Amino acid sequence: MNSVVSQAESPKKSFLYDPRVRAAFYQILLVVIVAYLFYKAGTNAYENLQRAKIASGFGFLENTAGFDISQSLIPFSAAGSSYGDAFIVGLLNTLVVSAIGIVFATILGFTVGIARLSTNWMVAKVAMVYVETLRNIPLLLQLLFWYIAVLGPLPQPRNSLEMGGGFFLNARGLFMPRPIFASDVSAILVALAIGLAVAFVFRRWARKQQAATGRQYRVGLVTAGLVLGLPILTWIVLALTATNPISFDLPRKGTFNLQGGMQILPEFVALLVGLTTYTAAFIAEVVRAGILAVSKGQSEAAGSLGLKPGQTLRLVVVPQAMRVIVPPLTSQYLNLTKNSSLAVAIGYPDLVQVFMGTVLNQTGQAIEVVVITMGVYLTISLVTSFVMNIYNRRVAIVER
Amino acid sequence: MTTAVDMRHYVRSDKIEASPPPTLSRGPLAWMRENLFSSPLNALLTLAVLYLLYVIIPPVVRFLFLDAVWTGTDRAACREDMVGHPVGACWAFVVEKINFFTYGSYPAPERWRVNIFFLLLAIGVGWLLWLRAPRRDLGAVYFFWVFPIASYILLTGGNADFGLGFWIKFAVVGLVLIGLLAGAASLLGTSIRTALIAAAAIVAAVGVTLAFIDWDFGLLPVPTSLWGGILVTLLVATVGIVFSLPFGILLALGRRSKLPILRLASVIFIEFVRGVPLITVLIMANTMLPLFLPPDTGVDRLVRPLVGTAIFASAYMAEVVRGGLQAMPKGQYEGAMSLGLNYPQMMVFIILPQALRIVIPGIVNTFIGLFKDTSLVSVVGIFDLIRAIESSRIDPNWAAPTISYTGYAFAALFYFIFCWGMSRYSIGVERRLAAGQTR
Numbered sequence: 001m002n003s004v005v006s007q008a009e010s011p012k013k014s015f016l017y018d019p020r021v022r023a024a025f026y027q028i029l030l031v032v033i034v035a036y037l038f039y040k041a042g043t044n045a046y047e048n049l050q051r052a053k054i055a056s057g058f059g060f061l062e063n064t065a066g067f068d069i070s071q072s073l074i075p076f077s078a079a080g081s082s083y084g085d086a087f088i089v090g091l092l093n094t095l096v097v098s099a100i101g102i103v104f105a106t107i108l109g110f111t112v113g114i115a116r117l118s119t120n121w122m123v124a125k126v127a128m129v130y131v132e133t134l135r136n137i138p139l140l141l142q143l144l145f146w147y148i149a150v151l152g153p154l155p156q157p158r159n160s161l162e163m164g165g166g167f168f169l170n171a172r173g174l175f176m177p178r179p180i181f182a183s184d185v186s187a188i189l190v191a192l193a194i195g196l197a198v199a200f201v202f203r204r205w206a207r208k209q210q211a212a213t214g215r216q217y218r219v220g221l222v223t224a225g226l227v228l229g230l231p232i233l234t235w236i237v238l239a240l241t242a243t244n245p246i247s248f249d250l251p252r253k254g255t256f257n258l259q260g261g262m263q264i265l266p267e268f269v270a271l272l273v274g275l276t277t278y279t280a281a282f283i284a285e286v287v288r289a290g291i292l293a294v295s296k297g298q299s300e301a302a303g304s305l306g307l308k309p310g311q312t313l314r315l316v317v318v319p320q321a322m323r324v325i326v327p328p329l330t331s332q333y334l335n336l337t338k339n340s341s342l343a344v345a346i347g348y349p350d351l352v353q354v355f356m357g358t359v360l361n362q363t364g365q366a367i368e369v370v371v372i373t374m375g376v377y378l379t380i381s382l383v384t385s386f387v388m389n390i391y392n393r394r395v396a397i398v399e400r
Numbered sequence: 401m402t403t404a405v406d407m408r409h410y411v412r413s414d415k416i417e418a419s420p421p422p423t424l425s426r427g428p429l430a431w432m433r434e435n436l437f438s439s440p441l442n443a444l445l446t447l448a449v450l451y452l453l454y455v456i457i458p459p460v461v462r463f464l465f466l467d468a469v470w471t472g473t474d475r476a477a478c479r480e481d482m483v484g485h486p487v488g489a490c491w492a493f494v495v496e497k498i499n500f501f502t503y504g505s506y507p508a509p510e511r512w513r514v515n516i517f518f519l520l521l522a523i524g525v526g527w528l529l530w531l532r533a534p535r536r537d538l539g540a541v542y543f544f545w546v547f548p549i550a551s552y553i554l555l556t557g558g559n560a561d562f563g564l565g566f567w568i569k570f571a572v573v574g575l576v577l578i579g580l581l582a583g584a585a586s587l588l589g590t591s592i593r594t595a596l597i598a599a600a601a602i603v604a605a606v607g608v609t610l611a612f613i614d615w616d617f618g619l620l621p622v623p624t625s626l627w628g629g630i631l632v633t634l635l636v637a638t639v640g641i642v643f644s645l646p647f648g649i650l651l652a653l654g655r656r657s658k659l660p661i662l663r664l665a666s667v668i669f670i671e672f673v674r675g676v677p678l679i680t681v682l683i684m685a686n687t688m689l690p691l692f693l694p695p696d697t698g699v700d701r702l703v704r705p706l707v708g709t710a711i712f713a714s715a716y717m718a719e720v721v722r723g724g725l726q727a728m729p730k731g732q733y734e735g736a737m738s739l740g741l742n743y744p745q746m747m748v749f750i751i752l753p754q755a756l757r758i759v760i761p762g763i764v765n766t767f768i769g770l771f772k773d774t775s776l777v778s779v780v781g782i783f784d785l786i787r788a789i790e791s792s793r794i795d796p797n798w799a800a801p802t803i804s805y806t807g808y809a810f811a812a813l814f815y816f817i818f819c820w821g822m823s824r825y826s827i828g829v830e831r832r833l834a835a836g837q838t839r
Contacts, residue, residue, distance in 0.1 A: 030662055044692050123449055136768075144790075148804055341679045344779055360687065
């Protein structure tokens with residue numbers, strides 16, 4: 001640094017050769033250009049909006065929406081709800097399909113990823129074909145295939161396919177029993193909370209005991225018993241002594257449609273299946289790479305210490321593989337969330353379909369709608385990467 | 401701890417019988433035992449997979465090949481009630497519509513122009529991807545300069561007809577630019593001659609480009625509303641590739657720059673674009689681009705998603721290139737600087753050739769993603785392959801139960817061949833690059 005300064009100060013050289021002057025010059029130039037572009041875009045937009053007589057601002061969110069949404073988690077009606085409500089409905093639908101998709105894609109992806117490493121030749125090859133096929137075909141095409149080619153030819157409600165257990169499948173979607181919770185369902189929740197708390201305490205105690213004495217306890221079994229067994233026991237006791245806290249409303253065949261029960265839209269099913277199978281193919285590759293990244297010496301060393309294969313996998317291989325798997329896995333989760341915007345192609349009312357589609361077309365508030373929608377996705381991305389950075393810092397190898 | 405204090409010794413007096421040789425250590429049966437039935441669980445899995453294949457494969461083969469209809473001129477050929485046997489894929493439909501799938505509504509007598517575009521594209525891609533091709537520097541010039549101009553002229557018909565006024569303006573601006581650069585050179589005390597040559601070269605390159613676009617080659621103008629099908633799919637992908645690589649490199653350099661404002665601008669752009677779905681970028685380009693431009697400039701409907709795709713692909717490309725830049729050992733930068741190279745020289749001659757080479761697999765993977773993502777332009781109303789199939793499959797002339805499946809199967813095959821080919825290439829390059837490092 002010193003030499004640079006002294007060079008710059010030497011009288012022979014022009015000050016134009018000072019790196020700091022040049023840096024300032026380039027950056028000021030950049031700022032001027034960007035500012036000019038923004039200024040031009042802003043004035044043009046203002047002029048164009050004036051011409052089209054569109055009032056800018058977020059006031060339109062209060063206006064009555066005037067359209068219906070086929071799936072909404074909150075009460076929504078064309079007459080009584082605003083564009084703001086439509087935004088929330090779309091956002092919730094996006095989050096629901098993403099959350100469920102992430103759960104299923106993780107399960108399927110880990111299964112396929114491990115299957116690709118199976119010693120069983122046939123299992124490995126089938127997993128490979130699955131991954132290669134699904135990864136190399138656009139998601140949009142897959143969604144259209146599921147929606148139009150697979151779910152399209154389903155029968156009309158009066159000829160619904162009966163799948164047993166109160167499940168029906170027809171062109172209007174999947175109908176299933178809807179649980180009805182009585183008031184004393186809270187007892188079950190309390191039992192669940194107690195089970196979780198006791199399990200947590202027991203795990204800590206067991207770990208301490210193991211560290212101190214070397215004795216191992218069946219932590220997994222006890223945890224499962226506490227977390228699952230306690231609520232189920234409460235349920236059984238309640239059902240025997242008082243009223244049944246959870247009953248089911250089964251769908252029944254009416255003349256034209258099924259009555260009662262819970263309806264899941266075919267768009268939702270198609271989107272969920274498409275997103276799950278597509279993302280699972282990517283997750284499978286992430287998992288495979290992660291497991292391969294754990295060197296063979298690790299499992300050999302674990303074996304020579306006397307760990308059983310199951311323990312080797314659980315205590316040695318998986319913790320190290322997760323370190324490699326988690327960052328790309330997160331970006332796959334984000335991809336799934338972003339890809340759920342393809343719902344617009346098959347008409348599932350997600351954020352993009354409801355807000356960037358219907359609301360944008362009805363109000364013409366292009367700038368506001370685009371800014372809000374992109375802001376939502378950006379927030380999801382940034383929050384996720386923030387959380388993941390914290391996680392990464394916790395699991396990162398502590399260098400000596 | 402004491403061991404073997406009172407151990408009875410036992411010595412065998414006779415030899416152990418030799419064990420029989422292991423049965424079947426090679427051959428298909430042994431292979432099966434080892435790879436398919438090594439344990440009860442594995443045997444069970446194998447049987448389960450075999451059953452799964454038995455359920456899936458025969459119907460698929462029957463649909464795609466055995467029951468498929470290969471010839472025919474309308475729906476009669478593909479309807480079960482008319483031909484009297486179960487009908488699988490209706491390939492006759494694809495055969496009849498193949499021109500529509502390839503060119504959209506591009507006028508039939510002009511389709512040779514599209515074919516030349518495909519050929520030029522294939523030459524450019526091959527030149528750049530074949531690592532031992534001669535003169536790959538010329539290949540880059542071809543792919544990023546000659547080929548786009550030629551394609552533009554071929555596909556639209558060229559003949560932009562700027563008029564004399566434009567050329568006078570251009571000459572003035574060019575002269576001012578040359579003068580500015582020469583002035584800057586004299587201010588810096590460097591060779592004015594070099595500055596003049598550089599400035600003249602830039603002005604000449606832009607001028608030649610514009611002159612070609614301006615020139616009337618006698619080609620019939622074809623409006624973009626007539627373009628469609630594979631032509632548009634490949635066009636969107638090509639524009640994405642041609643723009644995303646240079647812009648991605650610039651963004652990556654910006655992100656690695658020491659200048660804080662430049663770095664901040666690059667980071668914001670990259671993270672913003674990567675944080676939102678492509679479809680929102682496309683809708684933004686569709687609805688907001690016309691708002692931001694002066695009221696009298698109409699933006700072509702095909703250009704809007706092209707801009708969106710280029711922006712989107714650039715951000716992803718930037719991250720790939722950044723990976724390559726970060727992988728360069730510091731000694732390369734220091735070596736270049738100690739030779740007295742300035743920043744552009746260092747980047748162009750030392751860093752980028754090496755950095756780009758090691759990220760070729762990453763670049764190709766981004767292209768695969770981009771290629772698949774081109775299908776999204778159909779959502780904003782562009783007539784790409786997906787749209788062509790969507791509109792053909794509801795053609796009443798071809799109303800038959802299996803038409804949708806056939807259309808989707810064709811599209812899936814098209815995308816699969818391209819993406820799978822690219823991924824094979826990327827794996828090959830990866831292996832080749834790794835081979836050099838494991839010595």
